Amino acid sequence: MTSKVNITINGTPLAVDKGTTILDAAKLLGIKIPVLCYHKDLCIAGNCRVCVVEVVGVSKLFAACATPVWEGMEVLTNSLLVRNSRKHIIELLLSEHNADCTKCYRNGNCELQDLSAEYKITNQHFIDLAHTREYTIDDFSPAIHKDDSRCIRCQRCVRTCDELQSVGALAVINKGDKMKISTFFDKSLNEVVCTSCGQCVIHCPTGALIEHNYIEEVWDAIADPEKYVVVQTAPAVRVGLGEALNLSAGERVTGKMVAALRRLGFNSVLDTDFSADLTILEEGTELLHRLKANLVDKDNKEPLPMTTSCSPGWVKFFEHIYPEMLSHMSTCKSPQQMFGALAKTYYAKKIDVDPAKMVCVSIMPCTAKKFEADRPEMRDSGYKDVDYVLTTRELAIMIKQAGIEFADLPNEGFDTIMGKSTGAGVIFGATGGVMEAALRTVYEIVTGREVPFKDLNITPVRGLEGVKEANVKIEKALPEYKFLEGVEVKCAVAHGLANARTLMDSVKQGKADYHFIEIMACPGGCLGGGGQPIPTTPEIRQKRVEAIYEEDMSMSLRKSHENPEVIGLYKEFLGQPYGHMSHKLLHTDYVERQRY
Amino acid sequence: MGKNILKRIDLIFKEEPDSKNVLKKTLSKSNDELINELIASGLKGRGGAGFPTGLKWKLTAESKSTEKYVICNADEGEPGTFKDREILTQVPYKVLTGMAVCGRIIGARKGFIYLRGEYKYLLKELNAEIKKFHAICDELGLKFRVEVFMGFGAYICGEESALFESMEGKRGEPRNKPPYPSDFGYLGKPTVINNVETLAHTFTIFQHGADKFRELGVKDSHGSKLFSISGDTPTPGIYELELGMTVEDFVNDFGDGDTKAVQVGGASGFCVPRKKFRETRIGYQGKLTGISLPTGGSMMLFNSSRSMYNLLSNYLEFFTEESCGQCTPCRVGTQQLIEGIRAVKRGEKPASYLDKLLALTETMKATAKCGLGQSVANSFQSIVENFREEMIY
Numbered sequence: 001m002t003s004k005v006n007i008t009i010n011g012t013p014l015a016v017d018k019g020t021t022i023l024d025a026a027k028l029l030g031i032k033i034p035v036l037c038y039h040k041d042l043c044i045a046g047n048c049r050v051c052v053v054e055v056v057g058v059s060k061l062f063a064a065c066a067t068p069v070w071e072g073m074e075v076l077t078n079s080l081l082v083r084n085s086r087k088h089i090i091e092l093l094l095s096e097h098n099a100d101c102t103k104c105y106r107n108g109n110c111e112l113q114d115l116s117a118e119y120k121i122t123n124q125h126f127i128d129l130a131h132t133r134e135y136t137i138d139d140f141s142p143a144i145h146k147d148d149s150r151c152i153r154c155q156r157c158v159r160t161c162d163e164l165q166s167v168g169a170l171a172v173i174n175k176g177d178k179m180k181i182s183t184f185f186d187k188s189l190n191e192v193v194c195t196s197c198g199q200c201v202i203h204c205p206t207g208a209l210i211e212h213n214y215i216e217e218v219w220d221a222i223a224d225p226e227k228y229v230v231v232q233t234a235p236a237v238r239v240g241l242g243e244a245l246n247l248s249a250g251e252r253v254t255g256k257m258v259a260a261l262r263r264l265g266f267n268s269v270l271d272t273d274f275s276a277d278l279t280i281l282e283e284g285t286e287l288l289h290r291l292k293a294n295l296v297d298k299d300n301k302e303p304l305p306m307t308t309s310c311s312p313g314w315v316k317f318f319e320h321i322y323p324e325m326l327s328h329m330s331t332c333k334s335p336q337q338m339f340g341a342l343a344k345t346y347y348a349k350k351i352d353v354d355p356a357k358m359v360c361v362s363i364m365p366c367t368a369k370k371f372e373a374d375r376p377e378m379r380d381s382g383y384k385d386v387d388y389v390l391t392t393r394e395l396a397i398m399i400k401q402a403g404i405e406f407a408d409l410p411n412e413g414f415d416t417i418m419g420k421s422t423g424a425g426v427i428f429g430a431t432g433g434v435m436e437a438a439l440r441t442v443y444e445i446v447t448g449r450e451v452p453f454k455d456l457n458i459t460p461v462r463g464l465e466g467v468k469e470a471n472v473k474i475e476k477a478l479p480e481y482k483f484l485e486g487v488e489v490k491c492a493v494a495h496g497l498a499n500a501r502t503l504m505d506s507v508k509q510g511k512a513d514y515h516f517i518e519i520m521a522c523p524g525g526c527l528g529g530g531g532q533p534i535p536t537t538p539e540i541r542q543k544r545v546e547a548i549y550e551e552d553m554s555m556s557l558r559k560s561h562e563n564p565e566v567i568g569l570y571k572e573f574l575g576q577p578y579g580h581m582s583h584k585l586l587h588t589d590y591v592e593r594q595r596y
Numbered sequence: 597m598g599k600n601i602l603k604r605i606d607l608i609f610k611e612e613p614d615s616k617n618v619l620k621k622t623l624s625k626s627n628d629e630l631i632n633e634l635i636a637s638g639l640k641g642r643g644g645a646g647f648p649t650g651l652k653w654k655l656t657a658e659s660k661s662t663e664k665y666v667i668c669n670a671d672e673g674e675p676g677t678f679k680d681r682e683i684l685t686q687v688p689y690k691v692l693t694g695m696a697v698c699g700r701i702i703g704a705r706k707g708f709i710y711l712r713g714e715y716k717y718l719l720k721e722l723n724a725e726i727k728k729f730h731a732i733c734d735e736l737g738l739k740f741r742v743e744v745f746m747g748f749g750a751y752i753c754g755e756e757s758a759l760f761e762s763m764e765g766k767r768g769e770p771r772n773k774p775p776y777p778s779d780f781g782y783l784g785k786p787t788v789i790n791n792v793e794t795l796a797h798t799f800t801i802f803q804h805g806a807d808k809f810r811e812l813g814v815k816d817s818h819g820s821k822l823f824s825i826s827g828d829t830p831t832p833g834i835y836e837l838e839l840g841m842t843v844e845d846f847v848n849d850f851g852d853g854d855t856k857a858v859q860v861g862g863a864s865g866f867c868v869p870r871k872k873f874r875e876t877r878i879g880y881q882g883k884l885t886g887i888s889l890p891t892g893g894s895m896m897l898f899n900s901s902r903s904m905y906n907l908l909s910n911y912l913e914f915f916t917e918e919s920c921g922q923c924t925p926c927r928v929g930t931q932q933l934i935e936g937i938r939a940v941k942r943g944e945k946p947a948s949y950l951d952k953l954l955a956l957t958e959t960m961k962a963t964a965k966c967g968l969g970q971s972v973a974n975s976f977q978s979i980v981e982n983f984r985e986e987m988i989y
Contacts, residue, residue, distance in 0.1 A: 046772040047922040049963045060970070061962045066772035081962065088959040092928035125952060127935045129928070153921065172767055172921070175750065177931050179921025 007073040022053055022064035022075055033077055034086070034115055036093075036205055037154035038065040040537050041523065043163060048154050049089050050115065054079045061085060090119050095126040097206070098135070098149035106207035109534055112152060113206075136180075140188040142212055143196035143370040148180055151208035157181060157200035164523055166498035167317065169194035181208075184596040193320050193596055195497065197313030197521045198367030198391075198530015211367045211531060214388040215398055221359040221388070222265040229359045230347070231266040232339045232418075233257060235273050236365040236429030236526035237392045239547035243540070244396035244533040245406040250543025252551055255411020260399050261363075262412065268351070271414045272362065273421030275339040276428040276437070278569065279310065280560035282586055283332045283434075284442040285578040287516055288481070296483045303328055305492075305507060305514040308434050310334045312372035313521030313530070315590065317497050322504060323592035331587040335428065336362050336369055337378050339418065340385030341585040346573045347418055355381060361388045363395045365429070365529035368521065377588045391531030420565040423456075423551070423558035430548045431495035431525035432461035432468060435518040439472055439491070441561045446474055446481040456558055462549070464524055464541065466499035467492060490514045496523040601849040605812065605820040605836040607800050608683065608690075608793070615689045615799075616732045619696065622802040623736060627657065627701045634798065637806035638818035643669060643754075643791030644861055644892030645967065646880040649798065652788060655778035657702040659786035664704035666695045667763075667782060667789040670711045671747050671754035674862035675914065676894035679822040679834050680792035681715050687796060688725040694795030696733060696740045697802060698788050707742040708782070710759050713749035751918035755966050756781075756789045758920065769920045770966035793822055793893070814840030817879030817888070827859075827897040828852050839880075844873040846895065854899040857982075862894035863911040864971035867904070869982040904983035909937060911975050919968060926969025929960045933976060937987055947988045950980055 004015040009026055016025045021044075026033050037048035046066030053064045056074035061082065069075075076082060094116060101107050135149035153172075158181060161170040169192050173182040183192045201209045221227050242251040261269045290306050293299045309315055309330045318329055333341065339362070344355040362369065366389075372378065373386040390398070399406055414420070424440055427433030436458040443451040450456065451472070460470040470491045474484045492514045494503040500519045506512040522529045527544035528536055552558060560566065574581045612618060622630065635650030656664065668691055672680040683691060695707040711718065726742050733740045745763050747753050753762045757771035760782045781787020790798075797819060801809050809819045817839035826832045829850045837846075847855045858868045860878060866889050868876050876887045898907065912934040921927045936953045939945040957973035964970045980987055 044772065045922075047924070047965065049924050049965065052963045059962065063772060063965070068774065084955075085959045085963050088956060089924050089963060092924050092932065095932065096928050126932045126956075127939060129931055129935070152924075153927065155922070172769075175752070175921050176915075176917045176919040176927065177921070178917075179919075179927060 005069050005071050007069045007071075007075060009075045010077055016069060019068050022062065022067050022069055023051060025069055026064065026075070026077055031077055033064045034118070035065055036111055036115065036152065037156060039156050039203055041164060041203065042156060042159040045155055045159065048093070048152070050086060052082060052085055052089070053077045054082050087119055087121070090115055090121055091125055093152050094121060095124065096129045097152055098130045098147075104150065104207040105210045105213070110207060111205035136186075138188050139212070141190040141194070141196065141371070142374045143367040144189050144194070144198060144201060145210050145212055146189060147208055147210070150206050151181055152206055153179060153181065154205060155181070156203045156205065157209055160199045160203040164199055164496050164498055165195070165197060165521070166501045167193055167195055170200060193594075195313040195316045195320070195521060196368040196371040197497070199522060201367060201530050202532060202534050202536045211391050211394070212370060213394050214370075214390060215394050218361055218388050218390060218398070221361070226357055227359050228267050228353045228357055229265070229361060230268045230270060230343050231261050231361045231363060232270050232272045232275070232336070232343075233261070233363045234336065234365055234429070234526060235276060235426050235548070236529060236532065236544070237363050237395070238551070239429065239527055239544045240365055240392045240532045241396060244393055245399060247407060249540045250547040252547050253406075254551065255413070256406060256409040258414055259409040259412040260404050260406060263404055264398055264402055266361070268415050270339070270343075270418045271421050271425075272335045272339055273425030273428070274418045274563065274565060275335040275342070276425035277422055277560035277563040277566050278338055278586070279332055279335045280424060280437050280441050281566060281577040282338075282582055283308065283330050284438050284445065286330055286332060287438070287442060288445070289578060291515065292483060295487070301327065305512075305517045306330050307517045307519055310428065310434055311368070311519065311521045311526070312366070313368035314497065314500060314519045316368065316371065316593070317500065317521065319590055319593040320595055321501065322508065325504075325508065326590045326592065328507075329590060331589065333378070333586055333588050334369075334372060336364060336389070337372065337385055337588070338586045340373070340378065341380045342418065342569070344381035344383050344385060345585065346569065350417055355383055359387045360385065361390065362386050363390050363392065365392050365526045365532045366522075367391060367530040369531070380585050393531060393533060396533070417565060420563055421555075422560055422563050423553065423555035424560040425563070426551045426555065427548055429526045430462070430545050431464070431520050432493045432518065433525060433548070435461045435470070435491055435493050435516070437560055438516070440559045443472060443474075444559065444561065446477050446484055448478050449476075455553075461491065461493050461518075464538075464545065466496060467494045467503050469493075489516065491516045491518070493518045495520040495525050497521055599849050601845050602837050602841055605838060607820055608796050608822060608836055609686050611687070612690070612799075612803065615693055616736070618799065618803045619693050619732065620736055622693075622697050623700065623738065630697065630701055630802070631657065633806050634801060637801045637809040639794065639797055639801060639809065640817075640880055641791055642793035642797065642821060642892065644674065644864075644890055646890045649790065649794055652778065652790070653698055653701055656786045656788045659779050661786050663783075663785045664702050665782045665785060665787040666698045666702070666704045666707040667759070667787055668695055668707065668709040668792055668795055669754065669756065669759060669789055670709050670715065670792045671759060672712050672715070672792070673751040673754045674864060674892050674894055676824055676826055676859070676862045676896045677892055678824045679893050681712075681718060682834050683792050683796050683822070684715075684718055684722060688722060689729060690796040690799035691792055692726065692729040692742060694790070694798040695742060696729075696738060697798065698790070698795075699740045700738065702786070702788055704788070705739050705741065707740065708763065709742060709744045710753075710763065711744050711746055713747045716746060719744060719746070752920045752968055755968060758966070759789070760787070767920075769922050770968075772965065791892070812838045814877075814879060816881075821893060823893050823895050825850055825895045825897070828855065828899040828902070829897045839878060841878050842874060843868050843876045843878065846878065847873055847897070850895075851897055852899055855897050856900045856902065857898045857904065859894070859896040859898070859907070859975070860889045861891035861974070862896075863914050863975060864968070865889065865891055865894065866974050867907075867978040867982065872982075904979055904986045905937070905941060908975065908979045908987070909934060912937070912972075915968070915972050923965040923969060925960045925964045926972070929956060929964070929969065930972060932956060933972065940987060950984065950987060954980060
């Protein structure tokens with residue numbers, strides 16, 4: 001039984017549950033209290049003070065986000081004192097902020113700018129502090145840039161890096177006027193434990209943390225008649241892109257996205273979902289290989305559990321935090337990099353284009369993919385396999401720049417050869433999706449029957465719970481896989497690096513006996529990735545999840561091994577999954593990294 | 597020595613050779629009796645905020661938890677305050693006794709002394725005292741242990757919730773309140789946190805009773821208090837005086853004959869100009885006639901050779917550096933105040949800009965997350981309003 005507390009807000013009485021904050025109580029009445037340091041994903045900080053409200057009878061104001069209501073509380077959200085104080089606080093923030101908005105990457109999508117517009121802060125009452133100081137601009141990372149002059153010190157990035165990701169690459173240093181957000185020994189994000197996941201970017205209210213953008217490079221490549229520009233699009237982009245182009249959250253825009261990419265001038269519009277299906281065949285075969293090695297041959301050079309390797313933020317985290325466990329990670333490249341390695345070999349040959357003149361661009365919901373594409377290991381085609389990685393946001397910018405009315409576009413289909421996919425490739429975009437796709441295929445390879453879940457929907461691995469588990473018992477295995485008869489394949493899924501750490505710590509301590517673990521660096525998986533439209537909130541992630549599974553259900557093929565183009569690829573080029581050519585192009589190894 | 601206009605009190609530093617007996621006698625009384633005694637004494641926090649000590653202990657005793665803590669705040673960081681280190685040097689057993697009694701009352705077995713980083717030289721002797729005290733506790737069958745936690749020199753860590761954060765190994769940043777320490781203190785457990793002097797006073801009260809304590813001082817400001825007296829005075833030092841004195845009596849006693857202003861309560865306190873000496877008393881807010889100023893004990897005297905502009909800019913530099921930096925009004929507000937008075941002084945901003953800054957301090961007072969940011973307004977307003985010409989010319 002929860003006890004109710006009676007309060008009034010701006011004179012209107014209401015009863016709310018004990019422990020409700022003033023901010024949430026006001027929402028119930030449709031009263032919006034502005035916030036900056038508050039984000040639904042994060043713990044309460046109460047440090048920006050923008051949400052201050054008056055409580056009748058108390059001379060101090062209270063931060064609405066941080067203050068639980070009490071019996072008889074009379075809240076005023078728009079009194080003269082509140083208005084004047086709030087305006088002062090916004091003015092103070094602006095005085096310390098590099099408010100050259102027209103030159104800011106986040107111009108038009110900035111919470112401070114919105115607030116300033118709302119409160120009509122039209123003249124600078126206070127002394128401009130922003131332009132009299134020296135600020136660090138860190139643009140060394142291929143993924144994330146940090147500009148301290150645009151930082152309002154709300155610490156959303158710090159809380160994100162710490163709470164959601166348990167990385168702690170970003171922290172507060174110094175105090176007073178010198179207080180700022182920094183890294184270990186003030187090093188560049190490129191040199192510290194930062195995983196490039198970009199969660200700090202989608203949680204930053206201003207332009208202090210942004211992606212390293214490659215928009216101009218891609219425009220240049222498109223405009224170059226010598227170049228053949230191939231583009232691939234990740235599964236989660238199609239359920240997020242619409243948000244950045246004035247459509248509602250969770251709208252599936254696959255067909256329009258393809259149409260837009262053609263109109264932007266890409267020569268081939270292909271699909272990372274294709275290489276997601278391919279990943280399942282490689283990774284599924286690797287899993288069977290490891291199961292046999294461990295269970296039958298008692299050889300644990302490639303130990304269990306095997307973890308997925310699709311999420312480059314997770315891969316880098318693993319290299320930093322668990323360097324002694326690298327052999328647990330699947331050697332499979334991510335779908336992006338499998339695509340890149342094949343684009344400049346198999347695909348180039350098929351369409352008769354000189355791979356030296358091919359530019360491979362990928363559209364990703366991710367900033368870590370930028371880092372991944374830059375890894376020295378990712379040049380197995382003889383060239384840089386993926387040349388440029390754009391986030392969902394950057395694609396939206398290009399579509400706007402090109403003057404394309406996105407909402408009015410027709411639905412078009414991907415080009416062939418590496419454009420066909422199944423529902424299994426699509427669900428890579430949601431947490432649990434790789435696991436589900438792998439189980440759909442592996443179970444069928446082993447038993448010759450479909451995985452025993454209604455409509456192939458393996459619901460235990462779905463949803464936004466931090467760590468999920470599923471056990472699949474192998475029964476009536478085909479002769480080749482008799483060693484798995486009766487084996488209960490134990491699977492676990494985690495998303496968000498803090499959950500990943502919890503899960504992997506239990507593996508490391510020998511407390512868990514999983515066979516297969518899927519981990520995605522970002523909350524919700526790729527659909528909540530650091531390259532997705534801003535804002536990304538729990539509600540928005542939920543809508544994108546629904547869209548991903550709708551997309552899966554809409555596909556005629558829903559199992560990776562049934563993808564005809566993948567079947568063709570093996571027949572014509574690769575031979576066997578996990579075979580010689582695959583090892584050359586589709587698998588990789590990892591490096592031990594330091595923990596700072 | 598001073599002119600002895602004000603009565604010198606000798607309670608705090610008075611040696612008590614048999615402190616064990618005081619503890620024993622005190623422990624023979626019930627918790628309710630002791631809390632009532634403390635409430636009856638009217639003792640208020642001597643760190644400067646003046647929260648009633650008995651009520652603080654009572655609230656924490658009522659808070660339900662199997663794990664509670666008693667913390668002695670010895671961070672003594674307010675500019676111009678230097679009394680707590682003297683208490684810890686001369687009569688540490690009084691503080692320890694106060695902590696142990698508090699521990700029994702609220703249900704805490706562990707106490708900490710959060711010692712200012714600069715007082716590290718006290719550590720060795722303090723630990724020896726604690727060892728002796730533990731033996732007494734054991735002898736009396738009281739399960740209570742005290743440990744010293746060293747601060748590292750940040751002013752903000754004297755703020756109680758920042759102090760908890762610091763003890764928990766985190767960055768010393770104040771927390772949102774509520775919840776208050778009586779419910780959610782160190783490690784999220786109910787915690788009594790008292791200033792060194794407050795705890796020393798509880799010893800006196802338990803030893804001699806509430807009435808003896810109430811004999812001193814005035815209504816709403818009972819008892820005596822240690823004052824750290826510095827600045828333009830022939831007799832700087834630590835003095836125990838009755839609360840409720842007027843600044844005029846104080847200046848007549850301790851001034852150098854040319855006192856222009858007294859800063860009561862350090863950088864976060866108030867500046868009293870000569871014309872207000874008579875009407876201003878030292879004590880807690882109450883129904884006294886005239887103005888009553890609380891103080892952690894810092895009394896700084898300034899004579900006519902001193903520039904009040906320099907004084908204010910010194911304080912503001914201090915705050916600009918010592919703000920933890922997390923909340924907007926304090927981090928940016930302090931910078932705007934210092935840059936603002938400099939701009940006015942240089943003639944880059946009109947004198948009327950001071951009024952904008954005064955309005956800004958009202959916002960800081962109302963919206964800053966903790967006492968540091970809220971109290972910047974005290975010295976700023978009292979100096980700018982009383983010495984406006986000095987700010988401009």
